[in-house]
Amino acid sequence: MQTFGVLYLLPVGLGECNIEHVLPKRNIELVKKLTFFIAENAKEARAFLKQCQYSEMSKAQLSLINQHTKTDELTSFLAPLLQGNDMGLMSDAGCPGIADPGAEIIKIAHKKGIKVVPLVGPSSIVLSIMASGFNGQNFAFNGYLPIEKLEKHKKIKELEQCCIKNKQAQFFIETPYRNVTLFEDLLKILQPNTLLLVATNITLEQESILVKPISVWKKINPPDFIKQPTVFGIYQ
Amino acid sequence: MQTFGVLYLLPVGLGECNIEHVLPKRNIELVKKLTFFIAENAKEARAFLKQCQYSEMSKAQLSLINQHTKTDELTSFLAPLLQGNDMGLMSDAGCPGIADPGAEIIKIAHKKGIKVVPLVGPSSIVLSIMASGFNGQNFAFNGYLPIEKLEKHKKIKELEQCCIKNKQAQFFIETPYRNVTLFEDLLKILQPNTLLLVATNITLEQESILVKPISVWKKINPPDFIKQPTVFGIYQ
Numbered sequence: 001m002q003t004f005g006v007l008y009l010l011p012v013g014l015g016e017c018n019i020e021h022v023l024p025k026r027n028i029e030l031v032k033k034l035t036f037f038i039a040e041n042a043k044e045a046r047a048f049l050k051q052c053q054y055s056e057m058s059k060a061q062l063s064l065i066n067q068h069t070k071t072d073e074l075t076s077f078l079a080p081l082l083q084g085n086d087m088g089l090m091s092d093a094g095c096p097g098i099a100d101p102g103a104e105i106i107k108i109a110h111k112k113g114i115k116v117v118p119l120v121g122p123s124s125i126v127l128s129i130m131a132s133g134f135n136g137q138n139f140a141f142n143g144y145l146p147i148e149k150l151e152k153h154k155k156i157k158e159l160e161q162c163c164i165k166n167k168q169a170q171f172f173i174e175t176p177y178r179n180v181t182l183f184e185d186l187l188k189i190l191q192p193n194t195l196l197l198v199a200t201n202i203t204l205e206q207e208s209i210l211v212k213p214i215s216v217w218k219k220i221n222p223p224d225f226i227k228q229p230t231v232f233g234i235y236q
Numbered sequence: 237m238q239t240f241g242v243l244y245l246l247p248v249g250l251g252e253c254n255i256e257h258v259l260p261k262r263n264i265e266l267v268k269k270l271t272f273f274i275a276e277n278a279k280e281a282r283a284f285l286k287q288c289q290y291s292e293m294s295k296a297q298l299s300l301i302n303q304h305t306k307t308d309e310l311t312s313f314l315a316p317l318l319q320g321n322d323m324g325l326m327s328d329a330g331c332p333g334i335a336d337p338g339a340e341i342i343k344i345a346h347k348k349g350i351k352v353v354p355l356v357g358p359s360s361i362v363l364s365i366m367a368s369g370f371n372g373q374n375f376a377f378n379g380y381l382p383i384e385k386l387e388k389h390k391k392i393k394e395l396e397q398c399c400i401k402n403k404q405a406q407f408f409i410e411t412p413y414r415n416v417t418l419f420e421d422l423l424k425i426l427q428p429n430t431l432l433l434v435a436t437n438i439t440l441e442q443e444s445i446l447v448k449p450i451s452v453w454k455k456i457n458p459p460d461f462i463k464q465p466t467v468f469g470i471y472q
Binding site for chain 2: 018022025103108122126127134141144202209211
């Protein structure tokens, strides 16, 4: 009987940071032992390997995925695992499988009976949920809200209702250059006593995590989040 | 103007493990510098400090919380922060603020304008979401399902409908001694093509993460999860 390799899910830092601040030592030791990787972007993957002091960069074999990669191709990427080699699945930033195209690879791995081992690491979404103080027993991450204005407004109202009716905290993200518009929409649409979390540059030097009711946000300067990676959350 | 201390959210290992496997070096260095801690259980908090090679155990000041601690008392626990001392909020296991009573402390800290800094660490829920391969753009954690049988069955059906209608993956936990009953309920109630994740002993030596359609689970032995900490997830 052929023994398959293990698919390790390798979190990556969320920006320019000392990786010892955000990754356990085990991850870094493990990365050094791997040859086969699946990543979103070759340049960023190599930069991460370098941070881990990966010694023989020329030996690292990278398969690149994005949200458009077809299932057949994704399946072919798993060939080294079927031949008994361990592989590492990396995200561009943060944790594979959370708000990144890696989930599809993981799904196929389970279907083939390949062992999947997630490693601990930074996720701006998860760290924002922790730091929100909202409801750690009941929360949802909704990815990106709709781009079209009316649909977006409808979605924001729906999410607020979901907080109120189900006591479920709601988290979402936005393309950084649209942060300001989304923030303005939230202030306009949400109820005054709804709490809004704005978490920017998580784990980085300029990290800022603010939670205030809409009524307070309306009276103060907006957070310093223009074009910065930001997670939003609401709860009541 | 008085400068407040920082409230650090300190994740703790998920069981007997080498903490270097699950915590970044920064966390361990930071823990050693703190004097004031908020924790759920004195014995486990001290065991964690010992793992971090905390040197002067007699100097560590612990305030203990549980889900019944009143808001007034929680507020009084934050006194060292208001006096300018940093504090560490620990969970019994995993990440503070996620499925633990720490969220209430964090909420009060934000209200008082105290800076909250979440540190990277293991969360069985988050690692299960990563490893599920379900939908990393849209997921919800629902905590514990209702105990009463009919209510539980209704909730399971609702969660499955939420997967189908909203493409939102659903995760939940159960008190370990009830894992078998919940698993049997899931097999009975869910549609044959619904995928079920059973993730047991995450980050520990006996870690097991399995994802299979209900139709397959019905034909094979149940996972080895009797009285073991387990995260469940469903998606279609």
